[in-house]
Amino acid sequence: MKNKNRKHEHGLISLKAPLPPFRPALALLCAGIVALQANLAFAVETGSLAPDFSLQGIAHPLQLSDFKGKVVYLDFWASWCGPCKQSFPWMNDLQAKYGPQGFKVIAVNVDTNAEEWKKFLEKVPARFDIALDPQGTVASQYKVKAMPTSLIIGSDGKVLVEHQGFNERTRSRSEKILSSLFGDKQ
DSSP states (O other): OOOOOEEOTTSOEEOOSOOOSOHHHHHHHHHHHHHHHHHHSSSSOTTSBOOOOEEEESSSOEEGGGGTTSEEEEEEEOTTOHHHHHHHHHHHHHHHHHGGGTEEEEEEEOOSSHHHHHHHHHHSOOSSEEEEOTTOHHHHHTTOOSSSEEEEEOTTSBEEEEEESOSHHHHHHHHHHHHHHHTTOO
16 A cells, blocks of 8 residues: 655655544544633632632731622732733722722732832832732632733622733723722712
């Protein structure tokens, strides 16, 4: 039998023979992987209780359950994250606008080197609480896969929305939710 495969000058092999009939099984396997990734893409399901945590903060210890009854914007960030630099001034504005109405921004830093987050905050100040998670325990609990990852947690402790990254779409989505919760009162 003549070999139907050809070797190219670059050492690559081109298949001329038909592939074996395992495509349906391969398609099912790929569909299963996609479904699994979809389930793991977000930290917690919308409508579920946000997992409680306790972390050392820059100013004082922070425990999420201490803010039950308030709407919380929980943000996971790192000093090397470009979009995080863009999100901090916006989160400062949110805290100033909605803080008096029962709103709290908590930004969880995941840097392992304290000097990195300190340098970041010198350049991009935060007028909201910063929690420190250098071991990534809480980030793992929330299954954070990208920086920044943010959640809006309702006053009942349930996740209203989660998004990864920071751009006009995620910002607009969050602002609409907060506006509907607080009625844009100042």
